[in-house]
Amino acid sequence: MDLSANSNGTSSSEESELYHAQIHLYKHVYNWVSSMALKAVMELGVADVIHNHGKPLTLSHLASKLNLHPSKVGALHRFLRLLTHNGFFAKTKLLEGQEEEDAYALTPPSKLLIKSKPTNLSPVVKGSLHWSSLNMWHSSEKWFTEDKEQTMHETSSGGQSFWDFLNNNPDCIAMFQDAMAADSYMFKIALKECRHVFENLGSIVDVGGGTGGVSKLIHQEFPQLKCTVFDQPEVVGNLKGDGNLNFVAGDMFKSIPSADAVLLKWILHDWNDEQALKILKNSKEAISERGKEGKVIIIDISIDETSDDKELIELKLDYDLVMLAMFNGKEREKKEWDKLIHEAGYSRYTITPICGFKSLIEVYP
Numbered sequence: 001m002d003l004s005a006n007s008n009g010t011s012s013s014e015e016s017e018l019y020h021a022q023i024h025l026y027k028h029v030y031n032w033v034s035s036m037a038l039k040a041v042m043e044l045g046v047a048d049v050i051h052n053h054g055k056p057l058t059l060s061h062l063a064s065k066l067n068l069h070p071s072k073v074g075a076l077h078r079f080l081r082l083l084t085h086n087g088f089f090a091k092t093k094l095l096e097g098q099e100e101e102d103a104y105a106l107t108p109p110s111k112l113l114i115k116s117k118p119t120n121l122s123p124v125v126k127g128s129l130h131w132s133s134l135n136m137w138h139s140s141e142k143w144f145t146e147d148k149e150q151t152m153h154e155t156s157s158g159g160q161s162f163w164d165f166l167n168n169n170p171d172c173i174a175m176f177q178d179a180m181a182a183d184s185y186m187f188k189i190a191l192k193e194c195r196h197v198f199e200n201l202g203s204i205v206d207v208g209g210g211t212g213g214v215s216k217l218i219h220q221e222f223p224q225l226k227c228t229v230f231d232q233p234e235v236v237g238n239l240k241g242d243g244n245l246n247f248v249a250g251d252m253f254k255s256i257p258s259a260d261a262v263l264l265k266w267i268l269h270d271w272n273d274e275q276a277l278k279i280l281k282n283s284k285e286a287i288s289e290r291g292k293e294g295k296v297i298i299i300d301i302s303i304d305e306t307s308d309d310k311e312l313i314e315l316k317l318d319y320d321l322v323m324l325a326m327f328n329g330k331e332r333e334k335k336e337w338d339k340l341i342h343e344a345g346y347s348r349y350t351i352t353p354i355c356g357f358k359s360l361i362e363v364y365p
């Protein structure tokens with residue numbers, strides 16, 4: 001007879017395992033609450049208000065600066081309590097008259113929500129948590145069980161691809177391009193570390209370069225370098241260049257303008273292997289005039305489960321599923337990059353981690 005068994009027949013260690021499993025499962029069921037709380041606080045402009053004040057703010061001062069109705073002050077406290085727990089704010093004490101009161105200070109992650117700063121990632125929060133980025137997930141069961149070559153986004157939107165959806169919705173395409181431009185600012189910091197990648201180049205074509213966020217940063221650092229931003233007509237059709245920075249509309253699956261180097265930043269993960277191979281082959285053609293001196297510069301995620309820490313791996317695996325749902329794209333492991341690059345006919349490459357969670361992959365003919 002099991003003496004530690006309870007009246008329901010489970011042992012105390014089994015019960016404890018069950019409760020831990022329940023906590024683990026519920027934690028993952030409610031992961032979205034943290035994301036939505038972050039979005040709400042970003043929309044309210046909490047980080048901006050604390051930043052503009054120049055020092056920590058008590059709840060009542062914060063609520064009054066945010067022009068909140070008094071009935072919502074308690075709710076603000078609860079949003080901030082969760083986000084403080086998650087590392088987005090730090091609680092400190094302030095003397096208010098005779099009394100000490102809790103006050104909220106910014107932490108490095110919430111400083112990335114200050115809209116007046118160039119490192120502002122609010123557009124990423126807004127775009128990634130917009131209904132148009134989330135709706136498709138409700139169609140996962142239909143998508144999994146249907147034998148159709150569709151993305152989850154297409155399944156959920158009557159066959160419309162994410163790119164077609166954006167091109168038909170000017171507000172959403174602007175939001176998407178803002179998010180891309182904000183994300184790219186981190187690249188300015190990385191650019192300082194990898195100047196050697198762009199030195200000795202006379203021209204570069206930034207394929208899928210959007211509205212030119214990345215090319216403008218490269219242009220500032222290397223004004224002599226001729227930069228061509230190459231993207232779909234809906235994105236660059238109305239944009240005017242300036243000196244060494246110009247915009248060209250086209251389709252990277254047809255051909256890519258010639259240059260000494262092709263930049264593919266945040267591009268190949270949008271596409272499956274067959275499509276990525278086509279882009280890499282067209283890139284090889286674009287740099288062919290430079291012979292062995294030409295190169296393709298890829299900036300994308302490289303998953304390395306042997307050396308990345310748990311949080312980093314989780315972020316990369318999250319991104320992988322986002323790419324799958326939106327585009328049938330993928331984040332690639334090192335061995336997958338190796339296979340793709342060699343199949344596209346290149347002879348060698350190097351992978352260097354940059355920008356926190358992305359990698360710089362230099363590929364040579």
Ligand SMILES: C[S@@+](CC[C@H](N)C(=O)[O-])C[C@H]1O[C@@H](n2cnc3c(N)ncnc32)[C@H](O)[C@@H]1O
Nearest residue numbers: 180184208209210231232235250251252265266
């Ligand atoms: C994820 S965004 C990357 C933007 C930019 N490289 C960056 O890092 O900020 C992908 C870009 O690819 C562009 N794109 C999609 N299909 C394309 C095509 N067939 N030819 C050229 N560009 C394309 C999109 O318009 C979009 O700007």
